[in-house]
Amino acid sequence: METVKYTNEENFQCLEDLYGSSSELSLVHVGRENCKPYHVFSGTRDEYIIHFITKGQGFYSCNGNAWPLTAGQMFLIYPGDTVVYCSDSKDPWSYCWIGFRGFRVEQILKQCGFSRSRLTLPNPDLSQLLPCFDEMLTHITLEPYDDFFRESLLLKIFSILSLHYTELTKSHALPQDIHVKNMYVNQAIEFINGNYMRGISVTDIADHIGISRTHLNHVFQEELNLSVQSFLIDYRMYRAASLLSHTAMPIKEISDQVGYSDPLVFSKAFKKKFNLSPKQYREDSPGEQSLEVRDKRPDQQG
Numbered sequence: 001m002e003t004v005k006y007t008n009e010e011n012f013q014c015l016e017d018l019y020g021s022s023s024e025l026s027l028v029h030v031g032r033e034n035c036k037p038y039h040v041f042s043g044t045r046d047e048y049i050i051h052f053i054t055k056g057q058g059f060y061s062c063n064g065n066a067w068p069l070t071a072g073q074m075f076l077i078y079p080g081d082t083v084v085y086c087s088d089s090k091d092p093w094s095y096c097w098i099g100f101r102g103f104r105v106e107q108i109l110k111q112c113g114f115s116r117s118r119l120t121l122p123n124p125d126l127s128q129l130l131p132c133f134d135e136m137l138t139h140i141t142l143e144p145y146d147d148f149f150r151e152s153l154l155l156k157i158f159s160i161l162s163l164h165y166t167e168l169t170k171s172h173a174l175p176q177d178i179h180v181k182n183m184y185v186n187q188a189i190e191f192i193n194g195n196y197m198r199g200i201s202v203t204d205i206a207d208h209i210g211i212s213r214t215h216l217n218h219v220f221q222e223e224l225n226l227s228v229q230s231f232l233i234d235y236r237m238y239r240a241a242s243l244l245s246h247t248a249m250p251i252k253e254i255s256d257q258v259g260y261s262d263p264l265v266f267s268k269a270f271k272k273k274f275n276l277s278p279k280q281y282r283e284d285s286p287g288e289q290s291l292e293v294r295d296k297r298p299d300q301q302g
Contacts, residue, residue: 004016004017004018004140004141004142005017006140007031008137011033011034011035012031012032012033012034013031013032013033013137014029014030014031014033015029015030015031015136015137015140015150016028016029016031017029018030018142018147018150019142019147022102022151023102023103024102024103024104025100025101025102025104025105025108025151025154025155026100026101026102026151027098027099027100027136027150027151027154028047028099028100028101029047029097029098029099030096030097030098030099030133030136030137030150031096031097031137032054032094032095032096032097032133032137033094033095034055034092034094035056035058035087035092035093035094035095036087036092036238037087037088037089037090037092037234037238038086038087038089038092038231038234038235038238039086039087039092039238040084040085040086040087040193040235040238041083041084041085041086042082042083042084042190042193043082043083044079044080044081044082044083045077045079045080045081045083045099046079046080046101047079047099047100047101048076048077048078048079048099048100048101048105048109049076049077049097049098049099049100050074050075050076050077050097050098050114051074051075051077051085051095051096051097052074052095052096052097052123052126052129053069053070053071053072053073053074053075053093053094053095053123054071054093054094054095054096054123054126054130055071055093055094056070056071056087056088056091056092056093056094057069057070057071057087057088057091057092057093058085058086058087058088058092058093059085059086059088059189059223059224060075060083060084060085060119060120061083061084061085061186061189061190062077062078062081062082062083062084062119063081063082065183065186066183066185066186066189066223067119067120068223068224069093069120070093071093072122072123073120073121073122073123074120074121074122074123075119075120076109076114076119076120077119078116078119079101084186084189084190084193086189088224089224089226089230089231089234090225096129096130096133098154098157100154108158108162111158111162111165112158112161112162112164112165113161113164113165113168113169121165121168122164122168124160124161124163124164125160125164128160129157129160132153132156132157132160135149135153136150136153136154184209184211184215184216184219185219185220185223185224187208187209188205188209188216188220188228189231191205191208191209192205192231192232192235193235196232196235196236196239196258196259197256197257197258197259198259199259199260199261200232200259202216202217202228202229202232205228205232206228213228216228217229233269233273234273236258236259236260236269237258237269237270237273237274239257239258240254240255240257240258240266240270240278241270241274241281243257243258244278244281244282245281245282251263251266251267251278251279254266254278255267266278
């Protein structure tokens with residue numbers, strides 16, 4: 001019996017490479033994850049994806065706007081849009097997601113309250129939503145009966161979303177599309193994502209944006225509750241941890257890859273963050289998922 005690509009780990013489950021039989025609406029991938037701090041994705045997707053945040057917090061950035069999000073909210077990714085999303089450093093989020101495509105999608109999303117100008121909404125009742133994910137993730141073959149069953153659950157999810165949107169509209173409780181007011185944060189994160197491997201400093205980031213270090217730190221503290229330096233260091237450390245876990249790349253090369261020309265300085269920073277040397281981390285955490293590996297997987301998202 002043929003099965004789809006299925007990953008089942010303690011903090012990560014995903015069904016992917018699904019081949020829907022309908023051009024109207026088909027499920028591409030589905031999953032759930034308990035993310036680590038600074039778990040980040042940057043890039044574009046080929047399908048529509050909705051994330052449902054069940055715990056914790058993080059941020060989502062798309063087309064020059066950024067939203068601080070927390071448990072009880074959901075966000076939509078459109079195909080082809082350049083996005084960045086990242087879990088919080090202290091209270092990283094957990095979420096479920098669905099990836100889908102089809103010529104009915106735009107109409108369905110409108111009926112669920114989403115649009116190009118509204119990419120985030122409150123979650124519906126999770127007691128109705130989460131069982132759909134539980135069932136999807138137990139039907140893992142490519143047999144028609146499992147395919148039909150998963151797509152029936154996809155429609156059920158959209159039914160729940162549509163009803164939820166109708167109730168929000170009737171009660172006049174539909175929130176405004178509030179995003180991070182200061183776009184300096186978004187510009188800084190995008191610059192870090194594209195240049196962290198080059199040894200950039202906080203001054204370089206501030207100069208790129210065209211504001212002072214003091215102002216940049218102020219808006220970071222206001223929006224993300226941490227300094228730019230802390231964000232930059234942690235970003236590099238989690239990238240390094242991913243490379244250590246899932247590549248055989250020498251530690252010196254990993255040091256270079258994440259912006260440290262001196263491997264000793266890198267090792268000290270890494271040990272300060274994880275209480276393990278890079279070598280010990282590689283030996284003790286063989287099962288962790290790499291950001292580089294997972295950037296190529298549908299869950300990223302997650």
